[in-house]
Amino acid sequence: MEQKVAKTDKKLPKKPGRKPVNIDIEELERLAGMGLSERQIAAAMDISNSTLTRKKHIEQIGHALKKGRARAVAAVSSKLFDNAMDGKETSAIFFLKNRDPENWKDRQEVITASINLNDVISGAKERLCDNTATLNKPRIINAVKSTHKEKNKLVDNQSKEMPGSNKAKSGG
Numbered sequence: 001m002e003q004k005v006a007k008t009d010k011k012l013p014k015k016p017g018r019k020p021v022n023i024d025i026e027e028l029e030r031l032a033g034m035g036l037s038e039r040q041i042a043a044a045m046d047i048s049n050s051t052l053t054r055k056k057h058i059e060q061i062g063h064a065l066k067k068g069r070a071r072a073v074a075a076v077s078s079k080l081f082d083n084a085m086d087g088k089e090t091s092a093i094f095f096l097k098n099r100d101p102e103n104w105k106d107r108q109e110v111i112t113a114s115i116n117l118n119d120v121i122s123g124a125k126e127r128l129c130d131n132t133a134t135l136n137k138p139r140i141i142n143a144v145k146s147t148h149k150e151k152n153k154l155v156d157n158q159s160k161e162m163p164g165s166n167k168a169k170s171g172g
Contacts, residue, residue: 021047021051021055023045023052023055023061024045025061025064028041028045028061028064028068029071030068031044031045032064032065032067032069032071032072033068033069033072034072035076038052038053038056038065041065080094080095
């Protein structure tokens with residue numbers, strides 16, 4: 001009976017999982033410094049966007065992205081400042097709006113309101129009912145001097161009843 005001896009020069013079977021991806025930190029920083037988005041950086045480095053997103057929590061990679069972006073912002077800010085100081089109005093306005101937003105901000109206030117139409121309609125109905133109750137011609141009583149027997153009594157000169165009519169006597 002012959003025993004089989006394992007050969008050591010054979011390739012080992014592939015391990016399951018992702019293949020390791022090495023990210024060049026200097027290249028990452030350079031691309032971020034050019035103002036590229038993470039998606040553009042991933043494409044330029046020939047890696048997937050999800051790989052870059054997953055690996056940016058690693059301190060070196062996250063730091064390289066931040067440092068590159070800061071370098072790009074500094075360069076643009078410097079150029080913007082130079083343009084603003086040269087009297088280019090658009091650059092000056094942009095610079096001031098971003099560096100001093102309290103004083104140079106385009107004010108856009110958004111007001112959100114909700115209206116309950118049932119409340120509005122019921123309030124309108126109440127106002128209408130109140131107004132219709134007072135629509136009948138109100139009787140105006142004027143205080144005028146009178147030769148009436150009772151001198152302290154007010155005279156009702158708006159009454160439809162005529163003096164001496166039987167309506168007052170009949171009670172109705």
